Amino acid sequence: MSVTAPDTSPAGRQIPDRLKSPLQRFLGSWELLLLGVAVAVFILNSFASPYFLDPWNLSDATFNFTEKAMIAFAMALLIISGEIDLSVASIIALASTAMGFAVQMGADTPVLVLIGLGVGLACGAFNGVLVTGFGLPSIVVTIGTMSLFRGISYIVLGDKAYTGYPSSFAFFGQGYVWWVISFELLLFALLAVVFAVILHRTNFGRTVYVIGNNPVGALFSGIRVTRVKFALFLLTGLMSGVAAICLTSRLGATRPSIAFGWELEVVTMVVLGGVSILGGSGSIPGVVIAAFVMGMVTFGFGLLNVPGIVMSIFIGLLLIGVIALPRIARQLLAKRKV
Amino acid sequence: MIPPVLKSREAILAGAILILVGAIASRFPAFVAPSNLANVFNDTAPLIILALGQMVVILTRCIDLSVAANLALTGMVVAMLNTAMPGLPVPLILLIAVSLGALMGLFNGLLVWRLDIPPIVVTLGTMTIYRGIIFVISGGEWINAHEMSDAFKAFPREVVLGLPVLSWIAILVVLGFVVLIGRTPLGRAFFAVGGNPHAAVYTGINVGLTQCAAYVISGALAGLTGYLWVARYAVAYVDIAGGFELEVVAACVIGGISIAGGIGSVGGALLGALFLGIVKNALPVINISPFWQLAISGSAIIIAVAFNATSNRTKGRVILKKAEHAA
Numbered sequence: 001m002s003v004t005a006p007d008t009s010p011a012g013r014q015i016p017d018r019l020k021s022p023l024q025r026f027l028g029s030w031e032l033l034l035l036g037v038a039v040a041v042f043i044l045n046s047f048a049s050p051y052f053l054d055p056w057n058l059s060d061a062t063f064n065f066t067e068k069a070m071i072a073f074a075m076a077l078l079i080i081s082g083e084i085d086l087s088v089a090s091i092i093a094l095a096s097t098a099m100g101f102a103v104q105m106g107a108d109t110p111v112l113v114l115i116g117l118g119v120g121l122a123c124g125a126f127n128g129v130l131v132t133g134f135g136l137p138s139i140v141v142t143i144g145t146m147s148l149f150r151g152i153s154y155i156v157l158g159d160k161a162y163t164g165y166p167s168s169f170a171f172f173g174q175g176y177v178w179w180v181i182s183f184e185l186l187l188f189a190l191l192a193v194v195f196a197v198i199l200h201r202t203n204f205g206r207t208v209y210v211i212g213n214n215p216v217g218a219l220f221s222g223i224r225v226t227r228v229k230f231a232l233f234l235l236t237g238l239m240s241g242v243a244a245i246c247l248t249s250r251l252g253a254t255r256p257s258i259a260f261g262w263e264l265e266v267v268t269m270v271v272l273g274g275v276s277i278l279g280g281s282g283s284i285p286g287v288v289i290a291a292f293v294m295g296m297v298t299f300g301f302g303l304l305n306v307p308g309i310v311m312s313i314f315i316g317l318l319l320i321g322v323i324a325l326p327r328i329a330r331q332l333l334a335k336r337k338v
Numbered sequence: 339m340i341p342p343v344l345k346s347r348e349a350i351l352a353g354a355i356l357i358l359v360g361a362i363a364s365r366f367p368a369f370v371a372p373s374n375l376a377n378v379f380n381d382t383a384p385l386i387i388l389a390l391g392q393m394v395v396i397l398t399r400c401i402d403l404s405v406a407a408n409l410a411l412t413g414m415v416v417a418m419l420n421t422a423m424p425g426l427p428v429p430l431i432l433l434i435a436v437s438l439g440a441l442m443g444l445f446n447g448l449l450v451w452r453l454d455i456p457p458i459v460v461t462l463g464t465m466t467i468y469r470g471i472i473f474v475i476s477g478g479e480w481i482n483a484h485e486m487s488d489a490f491k492a493f494p495r496e497v498v499l500g501l502p503v504l505s506w507i508a509i510l511v512v513l514g515f516v517v518l519i520g521r522t523p524l525g526r527a528f529f530a531v532g533g534n535p536h537a538a539v540y541t542g543i544n545v546g547l548t549q550c551a552a553y554v555i556s557g558a559l560a561g562l563t564g565y566l567w568v569a570r571y572a573v574a575y576v577d578i579a580g581g582f583e584l585e586v587v588a589a590c591v592i593g594g595i596s597i598a599g600g601i602g603s604v605g606g607a608l609l610g611a612l613f614l615g616i617v618k619n620a621l622p623v624i625n626i627s628p629f630w631q632l633a634i635s636g637s638a639i640i641i642a643v644a645f646n647a648t649s650n651r652t653k654g655r656v657i658l659k660k661a662e663h664a665a
Binding site: 130134135136137139140141143144145146147148149150151152154155158264267268271277278307309310311312313314315316317319320323324327328 | 401449453454455456458459460462463464465466467469470471473474478576584587588591597598627629630631632633634635636637638639640643644647
């Protein structure tokens with residue numbers, strides 16, 4: 001997965017990837033391909049509906065992906081390190097339920113935010129302890145906690161819903177910071193920069209790649225593998241808490257089925273962004289573009305009155321297609337050379 | 339000394355199930371009446387069939403998240419066929435359901451085998467694709483009991499020798515898997531591929547083909563269950579068996595099938611499915627709201643996987659304990 005075929009120069013010499021200029025690397029990269037898809041979808045959308053290019057519409061379109069993308073950033077780091085967290089959507093449900101419960105007790109906005117973030121962190125810590133402390137496979141652990149966390153929401157809520165959030169709480173999901181720029185979009189942009197810096201510019205980010213490529217090698221190089229992985233689970237939990245605050249505020253209500261099925265959309269976003277599901281490679285800019293592609297596709301189909309479930313066919317084809325096409329091309333090329 | 343048989347995962351799981359059933363029976367004796375136990379088994383039959391299919395996929399180091407979507411799509415297709423052509427005999431419908439399911443499994447398998455795409459990505463994608471297709475072909479409409487022919491609905495419920503056909507099919511599938519896993523080269527190949535793919539190649543096993551075969555088996559069983567499910571509940575809609583794929587994986591994990599591949603048994607998958615089925619059926623009996631079900635099955639998965647991990651630790655001389663742990 002992480003091995004890219006070396007390009008051949010006109011003279012027939014092979015140029016190693018690390019010797020290419022950043023521009024050369026960008027041309028022919030996954031991110032460029034995705035960017036092309038994003039632009040194509042954008043143009044198609046503007047033809048699909050005359051209302052698409054309206055600034056308010058474009059701003060609304062971002063709600064389709066900002067909350068999922070916040071989790072996707074943290075999930076990207078986790079998947080690069082070779083783990084996965086399928087419980088993120090259930091963490092949203094549990095955090096949202098806790099906030100709803102606090103509202104019934106008369107809590108105000110600052111307390112609600114603290115509770116949302118706290119529950120997210122606690123759930124992340126629970127996953128982290130199970131995976132790193134007991135050495136269990138993360139895919140199974142988080143399938144378990146996925147049922148467990150959402151199950152607790154169902155036990156607390158049953159078939160009811162929590163409403164009555166304070167009006168100041170609505171800002172997180174419905175507020176606009178500057179004309180048509182929503183608070184969520186600003187937060188998304190900020191987090192994109194923060195995560196890009198963490199992954200691509202810090203030692204911590206480097207260790208994430210090292211662990212994903214070779215966990216045993218990482219351990220023998222003196223990297224505290226379990227500690228880094230635990231931190232990544234905490235981070236994913238925390239971002240799920242942030243997403244829970246935004247989503248609950250936007251909907252103004254908590255139901256136990258909130259964010260149902262989001263874990264798969266978040267993983268799709270990350271994989272579409274070029275992160276190898278086997279760990280060891282990927283980038284934050286890729287995830288950002290993938291978020292735009294998915295959000296734009298969803299919104300475009302909405303403009304055309306295509307039902308949500310039909311969009312899922314497209315997202316599924318996109319997921320398989322973008323991974324399969326380069327492989328098919330490579331196999332065809334290899335055959336021609338022989 | 340405890341005899342080794344009693345230390346096996348299946349024996350421990352069987353013990354856990356007996357204790358569970360005993361605890362329920364101590365307060366609600368009606369639960370262990372043979373007729374009720376037969377009902378519980380019948381309710382669990384679809385889960386048993388799917389868990390066995392999932393088992394061979396997991397044995398080969400893959401995962402099939404598309405089983406529930408495959409089930410729902412096949413169910414919708416046969417229900418629509420039945421509405422359009424009420425005269426279609428049940429054996430033909432069974433054949434169509436199994437073939438259609440196998441075809442969808444083949445699609446998963448080919449993507450994993452020929453294009454080498456990670457299984458979780460493939461089945462995540464096909465899961466959403468298959469569900470979407472159901473909506474496209476049905477237009478989001480439900481197919482209700484009165485639109486289905488009587489023969490179509492009656493087949494899984496028909497009682498033979500005291501048990502419904504649905505239960506008998508599950509029993510046949512279990513027996514089939516005992517033979518497949520224990521007595522055929524393909525059964526051996528599943529373990530070899532999952533246990534050590536490189537060694538499997540050197541023994542002449544085609545790893546990709548074996549994985550593809552596992553997907554076809556899982557798909558065919560999902561298709562079969564699709565018809566049985568729709569006929570039994572006499573309704574077909576887009577969201578049928580929504581989220582059931584995780585319950586299937588959970589049954590395998592509880593049954594001691596290692597998600598890392600190569601370890602597992604037919605008995606384990608069967609008992610794992612039965613455990614979940616008994617919990618699900620017992621909740622209303624012991625006056626716990628069904629809302630507890632998710633949390634209970636979630637906890638069961640976590641406990642089972644923690645238990646498996648501790649019993650799977652390789653014995654022998656471990657020189658670098660920490661490194662072993664991280665690997």
